[in-house]
Amino acid sequence: MGKLFTVAVNIKIAGSAQRQIVRGIIRFCQTSAAWRLVEHQGMPLALSPRLVELDYDGLITTLNSASDLHNVKAGRSPVVAVSQGLWAPNISVVCSNDTLIGEVGARYFLDKGFHNFGYYGASRYQWAALRKKGFCDTLKRAGFTVATQQASHNVNIDKAMPRLRRWLSELPRPLALMASDDMPARHILAACRELGLQVPEQVAVLGVDDDDILCEMAAPPLSSIMQDCDRIGYEAAALLDQMMKRKQQSYRVIEIPPVRIIERKSTDITVIKDADVVNVLRLIRERANDSPSIKSLMREIPMSRRTLERRFKAALGRSPADEIRRCRLERAKLLLRNSTLKISRVANQSGFCDARTMAVVFRREMKTSPSAYRRQFRDH
16 A cells, blocks of 8 residues: 545535546545545535645645635645636646537537527636637638627626627527536526527527536526546546655646537527438438548439539538538547547548548648647647
């Protein structure tokens, strides 16, 4: 048995995401570490104002306020943060890949055929800003603009509602709206009810966190992007354990991809009305890994190629060839993030004819190489 470390955990467990992070920490403690968690007033969690008074070997904390940062910097023990609320270059972080969360939301709405987009979220937190950037940048690359509105976190909904209603009433519909997390998404749903806007027929709403209570009790039930919070907690605990054993600070940022979108009634709609285009989309997505060609698709579609191109462009704003490349690119990005396959194998399994072709598409669409993209998702 190694040394028994005393660890402080400063996480407010108000929502399901925070609880899942703590569960991941507990899972590491039960299976891989000899830790004693600092208790305060009978609770196994330490509050920020007390951190400077407590004696501990290591700390896992959120960084969402100036007081969090002040009390963390006042300590001398290794620290791992489990959020990017504030920018702290000298503190190790294990958190969600918030830019990717925004990208996932944008691609989800693009796949449903939306042309009008909005983003509503808090600006005081870095994680919210990164989600907004991922959402807006992805849609900009697809040729769309995004209407944005700042949400004030922890503000009474009655105070936020007048400005939110004005903003929503001015936006074109059908509208795809992503919120920085589930609570502002619920505010959007409330504003839509007050304005008489139908969800999802006129406004589709997507949150982040998949807080099951907030989402299931919403009217209508709220779709949300699920983060891998249990893994965040486990990886944060593993990193802190290494830092305490080495008795040195080694600043790292580990970003964990989101799990998936949990679709509920608030986004259960496809805007594309052209049944033939929907069928072509289905064929492309089913066969994207097998290098489908427009010619091969035409054998199953009862129309000319010119007609298909015209109707596809009218429905989605892009051509069938563009959609094939997009699907291949998304598959390649997934494999690069979540596998150790060689670049050539990634290209083959994504439907590209070779690694060179995939690299050309990557540089054009993502402004980086496949190898550089993969490194973004490795520990650094």
